[in-house]
Amino acid sequence: MNRGIIHIDESPIRLERWRRYLPNWLKRFLPSRGGRAEDHHGKAMFGFTVFLLSESIVFLSLIFTYLALRLTHSRSWLPPGISGLELSSFVIINTVVLLSSSFVIQPAENALKRRQLNRFRWLWLITISMGTYFLIGQGIEWSNLDFGLSTGLIGSTFYVLTGFHGLHVLTGVLLQIIMLVRSFIPGNYHKGHFGVSATTLFWHFVDIIWVFLFSLLYLWQA
């Protein structure tokens, strides 16, 4: 009769014992006595975080391609007659606007958690305009460059990297507009605010990616 148990606990690895030494926030992801199916917000945020981690690997693969091409073609990186990317004050202001919008959207989410709906709307609107400013600035930057998509490796990598990032900024702005519109539906955020939290997290993600892209594209001069 005891045969059923002999095989169960024979492994020297005891995850339950290790779990005790983990910090609390990590323990939450390793619940020891079953899941937490009733926590809809936590569940959805977990899924969205997992998705963003996965999405960052798409960026990583594009950045890997950029690095590999640039390091193996350091001499011929700029085709003849192309001045390359300039670290102009315009680009720096654009970057500062995008990065500081993270510090606006977070108070907006906190305001919504405290049910200060009007404060949420104002801060949210500021974030939307900062994101839109960045997108328009990127468009102007693109149109002022002296190389196109098919101009050597610099054109290929620059436009694909910034374009893919810009697509994410655009998605973020669209999500923000949807969340703002939803805030005018009476009682919409009484049940939960997963959409707002996810948009906020997504916006931070977009900002962090830009830090890497800005460093790799603009600060690393040819």
Place this chain on the structure above:
Amino acid sequence: MTHDSQESITGNRESENSQKQSIENWRPYFSFSTDHKVIGVQYMVTTFIFFLIGGLLAMLIRAELLTPQLNVVDRPLYNSLFTMHGTIMIFLWIIPFNAGISNYLVPLMIGARDMAFPLLNAISFWIIPPAGIFLLSSFLLPNGPSQAGWWSYPPVSLQFPTGQPINGELFWIVSLILMGISSIMGAVNFVTTIFWMRAPGMTFFRMPVFVWSVLSAQLLQLINLPSLTGALILLLFDLALGTHFFKPLENGDPIIYQHLFWFYSHPAVYIMALPAFGIFAEVIPGFSRNPLFGYRSLALASLGIALVSIFVWVHHMFTSATPGWMRITFMVTSMLVAIPTGVKAFGWTATIWKSKLHLETPMLFAMGGAAMFLFGGVTGVMLAATPFDIHVNNTYFVVGHFHYIVFNTITMAIFAAIYFWFPKITGRMYAEGWGKVHFWLTFIGANLTFFPMHPLGLQGMLRRISSYDPQYQGWNVIASLGGFLLGVSILPFIANMVGSWLYGQTATNNPWLATGLEWTTTSPPPRENFAEIPVVRRPPYDYGDPKYSVIEPPDYHEPENS
């Protein structure tokens, strides 16, 4: 451990819901349902149709290879045939089928009412049929589908012979990106479900090994699949928009594509194989009436395989001007995979050891698959050795090796799973005799088809060629006849499945007297799986006494001793 207070689930209790099995039941399967069971069946049936199409392409390839000359198809069509065969079998059969069976089983096995995100689940399924049909529609293009092989290496894939903007390669890339999006959405859903939706008491180390292997496979999807998406985006830009990432004549580097591609596509083998290992771990204890040997080791070996397989991809590129340090490093990591997979194989074998074997069809498929996995694993370790790999690179030895994994192991496991859970899914039993006929035809056909590829490869026959030196004909004829036998072997399976679903004997809730939460609910399970969410108090695979099921029905209350 005593079982006296447990309710026994005996094999002869009739299912109460057999009368509800009316002809109306097919309707939800054609609708946009968010029920994970319906979605699971939708996945499985859809991908099976793609499997049949991919199999027909394979039989055309084998027909061409019956003779050394080129006489059935022309060369461009032959290229398209093996490209589409590989793409369909990987991206439209095994990976989505595994998503389907996992969809059906994971919530049942962990005691959840549904997946974490039911709507997302439905969307990720409904991407698959349009993407597959789009891929197949490239046969209708004036110059046919992509001819660059399933890995679509540039610059070959970019030198499409037509030069037209709408071409098979474009269709291939777009449909693969779509399927990638579907897989990522599915992976997010599976990982969240397994972490968050487990029933009370279902700790990580009470999850069946199948759930562990699905978790490992889906984590791999999340980590590695984005690199394929990135590679395909860049390839699409090169193909259609005039960029130069992978064009060697324009300073681009095709090797980067190979790195990005194999960073996904080697772990893809484990994304396909891990659920198969999980199926073996469910079926083998059930039919040997023994607890799974080394449960924790097998569970952790799933994660171990996933972890090691992230760092092995360069072994596909030993001949791509890879530097020596890389060859040696990746030779060692590739060989390391043999350790966790060895743990798995040892666990299955030790489970069978000194047991009372019941050789029903699922067990035959599981044992056949596990045995052939040993063969495929041994040739895998051989291929991991750089000198040997350079010798047999791009020959039929490689083709034989991976077909022993993807067909003889994974597809056999899929058949084992279909037979094993058929009573649960349909509420009816399949015909055992026809199942055994199917097994033996498949087992013999698979070995006849794929074994001859090993000697052919060692003798130097290259893959992806439509005409070959006459000295290779003998083995090729055997392989082709085996391939046609495999084509025939699917017929009793289809007849059995369709006939049994319509007219089979009514199945009980637990016809195999197996352990696991999915067997505690009705066959087929109700819309929300369990009348009441079960509370799990025992470890899995508790096959102490064949008369008893391990997990108590939910109305059984025992004060928890903490």
